[in-house]
Amino acid sequence: MERLEGMISDIVFKNEENGYTIAHLANSMDDIVIVGCMPTLSVGESIEVEGKWVNHKTYGTQFEVSKFMPVIPSSLEGIYAYLASGMIHGIGEKMAKRIVDKFGVSTLDIIQNNPERLEEVEGIGGKKLKQIVKSYEENRELRNIIIELSPYGITPNYCLKIYKKYKNKSIEVINKNPYKLAEDIRGIGFKIADEIANKIGIDKYSDDRICQGILYALNQSLGSGHTYLPKSILIQEAKKILDVEASMIDNCIMALAYDQKIHLEQLNNQQLIYLMPYYMSENGVCKQIIKLSQCEFDDLNIDIDEEIRSLEKEENIKLANNQVLAVKEAINTGVLVITGGPGTGKTTTINTIIKIFENNKKKVVLAAPTGRAAKRMSETSQREAKTIHRLLEMGFATDSDDLMFLKNEEDPINADVIILDEVSMVDVLLMYSMLRAIKPGTRVILVGDSDQLPSVGAGNVLKDIIESNVINVVKLNEIFRQAQESMIVVNAHKINKGEPLFLNSKGKDFFFIRKNTNEEIIDEIVEIVSERLPKFYKLDKLKDIQVLASMRKGDVGVTNLNMALQKSLNKPEKFKVEENFAKRIFRVGDKVMQIKNNYTKKWESEDRKDSGEGIYNGDIGYIYHIDKENKKVHVLFDQVKIVDYTYDELDELDHSFCTTIHKSQGSEFPVVVIPITWAPPMLLSRNLLYTAVTRAKKLVVLVGDVKYLEYMIKNNRTNDRYSNLANKLNKFKQEGLLLK
Numbered sequence: 065m066e067r068l069e070g071m072i073s074d075i076v077f078k079n080e081e082n083g084y085t086i087a088h089l090a091n092s093m094d095d096i097v098i099v100g101c102m103p104t105l106s107v108g109e110s111i112e113v114e115g116k117w118v119n120h121k122t123y124g125t126q127f128e129v130s131k132f133m134p135v136i137p138s139s140l141e142g143i144y145a146y147l148a149s150g151m152i153h154g155i156g157e158k159m160a161k162r163i164v165d166k167f168g169v170s171t172l173d174i175i176q177n178n179p180e181r182l183e184e185v186e187g188i189g190g191k192k193l194k195q196i197v198k199s200y201e202e203n204r205e206l207r208n209i210i211i212e213l214s215p216y217g218i219t220p221n222y223c224l225k226i227y228k229k230y231k232n233k234s235i236e237v238i239n240k241n242p243y244k245l246a247e248d249i250r251g252i253g254f255k256i257a258d259e260i261a262n263k264i265g266i267d268k269y270s271d272d273r274i275c276q277g278i279l280y281a282l283n284q285s286l287g288s289g290h291t292y293l294p295k296s297i298l299i300q301e302a303k304k305i306l307d308v309e310a311s312m313i314d315n316c317i318m319a320l321a322y323d324q325k326i327h328l329e330q331l332n333n334q335q336l337i338y339l340m341p342y343y344m345s346e347n348g349v350c351k352q353i354i355k356l357s358q359c360e361f362d363d364l365n366i367d368i369d370e371e372i373r374s375l376e377k378e379e380n381i382k383l384a385n386n387q388v389l390a391v392k393e394a395i396n397t398g399v400l401v402i403t404g405g406p407g408t409g410k411t412t413t414i415n416t417i418i419k420i421f422e423n424n425k426k427k428v429v430l431a432a433p434t435g436r437a438a439k440r441m442s443e444t445s446q447r448e449a450k451t452i453h454r455l456l457e458m459g460f461a462t463d464s465d466d467l468m469f470l471k472n473e474e475d476p477i478n479a480d481v482i483i484l485d486e487v488s489m490v491d492v493l494l495m496y497s498m499l500r501a502i503k504p505g506t507r508v509i510l511v512g513d514s515d516q517l518p519s520v521g522a523g524n525v526l527k528d529i530i531e532s533n534v535i536n537v538v539k540l541n542e543i544f545r546q547a548q549e550s551m552i553v554v555n556a557h558k559i560n561k562g563e564p565l566f567l568n569s570k571g572k573d574f575f576f577i578r579k580n581t582n583e584e585i586i587d588e589i590v591e592i593v594s595e596r597l598p599k600f601y602k603l604d605k606l607k608d609i610q611v612l613a614s615m616r617k618g619d620v621g622v623t624n625l626n627m628a629l630q631k632s633l634n635k636p637e638k639f640k641v642e643e644n645f646a647k648r649i650f651r652v653g654d655k656v657m658q659i660k661n662n663y664t665k666k667w668e669s670e671d672r673k674d675s676g677e678g679i680y681n682g683d684i685g686y687i688y689h690i691d692k693e694n695k696k697v698h699v700l701f702d703q704v705k706i707v708d709y710t711y712d713e714l715d716e717l718d719h720s721f722c723t724t725i726h727k728s729q730g731s732e733f734p735v736v737v738i739p740i741t742w743a744p745p746m747l748l749s750r751n752l753l754y755t756a757v758t759r760a761k762k763l764v765v766l767v768g769d770v771k772y773l774e775y776m777i778k779n780n781r782t783n784d785r786y787s788n789l790a791n792k793l794n795k796f797k798q799e800g801l802l803l804k
């Protein structure tokens with residue numbers, strides 16, 4: 065390891081996302097090219113670097129930096145260069161000169177120890193002084209954190225997140241218990257925390273480590289949709305992560321249960337282990353749903369048959385038997401599930417139910433799990449439909465930054481009837497939050513297609529409720545004539561039954577283009593999306609066509625397809641600003657997707673007259689402007705909402721020329737294009753294909769190898785999830801637990 069010291073004379077390149085920087089370091093002897101992760105570097109800064117000399121094929125000898133430390137500048141020039149570098153908000157070049165002229169070599173000492181004296185400088189008043197002091201402090205602390213943590217492979221973006229969470233306590237928190245990072249900072253998992261712990265010297269066999277490893281294993285299993293793990297599986301998983309004896313893990317499981325971080329439940333001769341919120345939610349869903357289904361509610365006192373007849377006349381339609389049954393059950397029961405595939409008349413049934421209740425002066429409230437699904441429900445019902453999060457009034461807890469729902473059993477939703485659509489997407493946590501905010505006597509109608517992919521979050525709520533046989537379920541199974549015209553609908557049902565599809569019928573809406581290699585598939589998709597489909601069907605290339613892939617990685621995964629599609633659909637142009645972020649280029653005009661719920665993200669209309677909060681997982685927008693000076697990307701959602709992302713928030717955005725099928729749940733697009741090629745069997749499944757195909761309203765184009773299509777249709781191996789909801793619903797009902 066060698067050390068060098070000098071002043072930064074030039075910055076050749078800086079990647080804003082991961083902090084990788086190439087710069088020139090000048091010292092009395094030489095001008096050296098240094099490379100490495102040095103995100104806070106600025107021209108004129110004096111630094112000391114640690115690292116080694118390397119020989120780059122093209123650029124020759126360079127110094128590869130593993131650690132860098134700012135040297136507090138002592139010369140007047142150094143101090144001036146540091147202050148004038150723009151690192152400190154409120155100080156530009158002119159102000160830097162005035163400050164240095166006034167305080168000379170004591171400048172930095174004054175900013176740090178007697179900052180009020182800055183007011184002696186012309187142009188610095190109370191407000192500016194506060195701004196300078198705050199920025200100087202933050203800068204210093206953030207630097208310290210970056211210097212401490214970059215050797216552990218933590219990128220500057222994460223350092224910033226850590227700093228935002230713990231402020232000046234950051235280093236102290238990490239040194240005391242690095243596993244806290246895994247609990248508190250999204251994106252830092254057990255593995256990174258464990259690496260830091262290892263370097264700090266925390267004992268491999270310490271209880272803290274083992275407990276965190278167990279929680280990590282349980283958290284990981286949520287990603288596969290499990291609400292609990294059987295103890296034997298949990299021990300197996302934790303052993304792989306921790307590399308310690310099973311008995312030690314067993315002891316720590318007991319300690320975690322004692323601390324109420326996890327819950328142990330006996331089922332037959334198995335022990336089930338839940339993270340606490342999941343146990344509470346699973347039990348809560350059972351209790352609430354049985355309670356709501358059993359309590360008294362206002363009788364409508366109407367002749368249902370007569371009401372139905374009159375609505376049928378009004379709409380010029382004859383409801384099928386099961387639709388009539390669904391309407392009657394909706395009126396006569398507390399909780400009802402209406403399920404069915406595409407074109408089976410769910411929407412028509414819901415609209416009839418809404419009208420009957422409204423004609424009888426009942427307040428009907430509509431909601432769906434995502435913004436796009438709620439928008440669609442509004443369109444088809446011609447009434448307001450909210451996202452579940454909005455209906456439950458997302459807010460902040462008074463004594464913390466934690467988000468919570470303001471609607472709950474103490475302040476329930478004011479409604480006589482609540483209809484939830486797309487329930488297959490609702491996980492066990494959200495279902496519990498929803499149900500506990502419904503007052504006894506409100507009728508609840510859950511609508512969804514249980515053959516769609518299950519929720520992204522844990523649980524199998526809709527399927528479990530249906531399978532429990534505890535709640536009334538009406539299954540709509542007739543495909544209506546109008547829907548039969550559509551091969552999308554007909555084929556969707558065929559997929560579900562495992563039957564071969566009708567492909568390439570003339571004048572229809574379902575096509576298969578045969579391509580053998582992955583390269584050919586990508587080329588074909590790029591070509592049809594950018595040329596043939598828009599020309600032939602008069603479509604907007606970006607807005608009307610959505611490419612959906614089953615995998616993120618791989619040749620024909622979302623990442624590669626996005627790169628290929630970007631090259632053709634949004635080429636680089638002189639007038640289009642772009643910015644490099646690790647392996648991604650964000651360019652003005654790019655189609656992007658928000659990939660996590662951000663309930664507090666602010667948006668404004670262009671004329672700033674309208675504003676609001678909340679951008680949700682799956683929302684699609686377009687890059688509208690990139691402001692390099694202020695390091696912000698502006699994205700336009702829903703044609704009116706402009707949202708600013710600082711560079712360190714860009715991990716919430718992904719390109720969306722192509723998205724995963726999972727992310728497309730609850731959304732619909734005029735045209736859907738789907739690559740059909742090899743993937744792990746779990747992703748070559750019937751319900752994945754079914755979900756992708758049912759996203760399309762006008763046209764489906766499959767591109768690839770027909771043998772994988774056949775495999776998908778046959779592969780009915782649904783990804784089994786550990787969920788005890790169906791069983792528990794039965795048990796609770798039998799025990800009459802809730803009637804007390």
Ligand SMILES: Nc1ncnc2c1ncn2[C@@H]1O[C@H](COP(=O)(O)OP(=O)(O)OP(=O)(O)O)[C@@H](O)[C@H]1O
Pocket residue numbers: 381382383384387404405406407408409410411412413544545546547
């Ligand atoms: N009883 C009926 N008689 C004739 N046509 C019907 C009947 N019910 C629904 N339809 C028609 O069938 C088509 C599909 O119905 P609807 O949109 O209600 O189904 P859906 O299950 O909501 O479908 P999707 O899930 O695809 O939105 C529509 O064109 C609708 O007008």
